[in-house]
Amino acid sequence: MAMADSKRILVLGATSAIAERWARLRAAQGDRLMLVGRDPAKLAVVAADLQARGAAEVLTAESDLADTESAAERFAAYVERLGGLDTVLVAYGMLGDQATAQDDVERLEHGLRANFLSAAVWCELAAGRFEKAGVGTLVAISSVAGDRGRRSNYAYGAAKAGLSAYLEGLAHRFAGTPVTVVSVRPGFVDTPMTAHVPKGGPLWATPEQVAEDIERGIAKRRAVVYTPWFWWLIMLIIRNLPRPIFDRMKI
Amino acid sequence: MSGASVRDDDGILAWGRVHRGRHRVAAPVWPGELEEAARASAGEGGATLARGLGRSYGDSGLNLGGGLVDMTGLDRAIAFDRAAGVLRADAGMSLDAVLRLCVPAGWFPPVTPGTKFVTLGGAVANDVHGKNHHVAGSFGRHVRRLGLWRSDRGLVECGPDTEPELFAAAVGGLGLTGIVLWVELALLRIGSAAVTVQNDRFGGLDDFFRLSDESADWPYTVAWVDTLATGENLGRGVFSRGRHAVHGPLDPHRAGGPAVPVDAPGFLLNRWTVGAFNRLYYAKPGSAFRGEQPYDPFFYPLDRLRHWNRLYGPRGFYQWQGVVPPATAKDAVQVLLGRIARSGEASFLAVLKNFGDAASPGLLSFPMVGTTLALDFPNRGGRTLALLGDLDRVVAEAGGRLYPAKDGRLPAAEFRRGYPAWRDLEDRRDPMLLSSFWRRVSQDG
Numbered sequence: 001m002a003m004a005d006s007k008r009i010l011v012l013g014a015t016s017a018i019a020e021r022w023a024r025l026r027a028a029q030g031d032r033l034m035l036v037g038r039d040p041a042k043l044a045v046v047a048a049d050l051q052a053r054g055a056a057e058v059l060t061a062e063s064d065l066a067d068t069e070s071a072a073e074r075f076a077a078y079v080e081r082l083g084g085l086d087t088v089l090v091a092y093g094m095l096g097d098q099a100t101a102q103d104d105v106e107r108l109e110h111g112l113r114a115n116f117l118s119a120a121v122w123c124e125l126a127a128g129r130f131e132k133a134g135v136g137t138l139v140a141i142s143s144v145a146g147d148r149g150r151r152s153n154y155a156y157g158a159a160k161a162g163l164s165a166y167l168e169g170l171a172h173r174f175a176g177t178p179v180t181v182v183s184v185r186p187g188f189v190d191t192p193m194t195a196h197v198p199k200g201g202p203l204w205a206t207p208e209q210v211a212e213d214i215e216r217g218i219a220k221r222r223a224v225v226y227t228p229w230f231w232w233l234i235m236l237i238i239r240n241l242p243r244p245i246f247d248r249m250k251i
Numbered sequence: 252m253s254g255a256s257v258r259d260d261d262g263i264l265a266w267g268r269v270h271r272g273r274h275r276v277a278a279p280v281w282p283g284e285l286e287e288a289a290r291a292s293a294g295e296g297g298a299t300l301a302r303g304l305g306r307s308y309g310d311s312g313l314n315l316g317g318g319l320v321d322m323t324g325l326d327r328a329i330a331f332d333r334a335a336g337v338l339r340a341d342a343g344m345s346l347d348a349v350l351r352l353c354v355p356a357g358w359f360p361p362v363t364p365g366t367k368f369v370t371l372g373g374a375v376a377n378d379v380h381g382k383n384h385h386v387a388g389s390f391g392r393h394v395r396r397l398g399l400w401r402s403d404r405g406l407v408e409c410g411p412d413t414e415p416e417l418f419a420a421a422v423g424g425l426g427l428t429g430i431v432l433w434v435e436l437a438l439l440r441i442g443s444a445a446v447t448v449q450n451d452r453f454g455g456l457d458d459f460f461r462l463s464d465e466s467a468d469w470p471y472t473v474a475w476v477d478t479l480a481t482g483e484n485l486g487r488g489v490f491s492r493g494r495h496a497v498h499g500p501l502d503p504h505r506a507g508g509p510a511v512p513v514d515a516p517g518f519l520l521n522r523w524t525v526g527a528f529n530r531l532y533y534a535k536p537g538s539a540f541r542g543e544q545p546y547d548p549f550f551y552p553l554d555r556l557r558h559w560n561r562l563y564g565p566r567g568f569y570q571w572q573g574v575v576p577p578a579t580a581k582d583a584v585q586v587l588l589g590r591i592a593r594s595g596e597a598s599f600l601a602v603l604k605n606f607g608d609a610a611s612p613g614l615l616s617f618p619m620v621g622t623t624l625a626l627d628f629p630n631r632g633g634r635t636l637a638l639l640g641d642l643d644r645v646v647a648e649a650g651g652r653l654y655p656a657k658d659g660r661l662p663a664a665e666f667r668r669g670y671p672a673w674r675d676l677e678d679r680r681d682p683m684l685l686s687s688f689w690r691r692v693s694q695d696g
Binding site for chain 1: 327
């Protein structure tokens, strides 16, 4: 199924539900994929599926992405195995639990490292590569939780706010160039990460819907993609709520 | 992690929406989580049941008060041999996904039911059939291998040549003889995504049987019947034949289409509205259509309207499907249609088809050589059940049987008469697997 315009794609956190659904869309187009994640058994399951769906080639690498030791060398090795780089998706993360983060600063620090610090490092490495090449697409999954700190999840939200700001800066840096930076801000998504949360109702999206929104965002070169789109409106309101009202809300 | 987490869910419905109740649900997303999910949802000493996309109409896909394993998160392909046309995929993969994968490569599911929103596991567990039964037999005939998980044996592979007894029990086994983890399927070669179609109106049952006999070289045949027509119009309908076009683009179907957002009022589908629909449907130009159409509207017309089952209102509906052998078919179908027309219970969807003589591989497979009639009735309580009981007796006298996947009230005695091998299935049942249907029909056995 290898096609002339087959893209070389690096997926960091390839076993996350959103990343996997997005990779399926790319596999069907005959792209080459490098999947990075912690669990080799899960990576193999995803790789076999993407291969069957038409990917030109699927490579895997086992790695703890929250750990940034020798990140530059690791990144270079992924790119070398892929034979170049057209698109990067940074998709790993951990929702964590706000109460745990408050009680245990080690957990808090680990969450910040996973969701912000390491993610910023991988994004910067991709940006450097694309700057040299003069072209490329960087997509990272942030969250609507980063739009305003709230009592129910500010540890997670703060990390995602940092990532959103980092991506905004990268998009600013590459404005007017062929390099595309897309910051994806999903709302509630029905994935294993949210398995413990009661679901249902119109606010919940499937990872398939989010993956399709990401594809559209890339095609339109949007700096920020709220998915589903109505979260843009919800967050606009939440960001602008006067503090006396905001303070009374249990969100 | 998520494989073991179990949630209580009160909202799970069968497709007919008559049966609902509480389940403990586990939803594995990785193959390695299946065992944990099965045991956790079953609970100590309890039982569970694998569930796919929930298109079984009655209680065969429910395990009220017990566990359910939601298999739809296990939806990956394992291997696709594009040269040989063999697909091995997780049991939770839908035919919708199979089509998207296979059609661009020039392959098609060898057998497909009237909706693509069924999983491979469900297709095996109910040994489903399609418009090509007279040439291809049931779904199970095209399954080369199955991966099963049993609580007493762990993972087991079976097929027509490996552990054939286990295979025969799993095909059409209603999910009771092991959880289907993956399916290896031999696909059908196609040269185009289009289907060459010939639709013809027919005036009565004799014409239906004549058209069926004349259509032996058409791989797909099915007929729609106007169940409210009486007298000289009794048994009139539209006969539809199709075959895959030889050359053409191999584009898969598009997603989407409107959905029925809420329950329709219960009176929406009654004998007058359905009667008016039937007259229009019979008269519309499409009923004499000849030409090519994409595979999607030909095979899956109802998939265009998502949640169409809500049209029957909050009380839901009963589907009923029976098959009668060739020797008694003409008379039995005549009697069935006469009873329905006289009862005034309106069946919106009435489908008539001749099955072929290819033996089904499953111990409890529904299809057998003869004529099958499928009907949908809005649930109007005792009146509807009385009519269905009447229809059961006609099928019993004709030596036929009824389809468990379609039926939420199939009486135990009727089931046991139609499927004498049910005791063998009970013997081979995984002690940790059970459904509301099986509890109902196998008790006091």
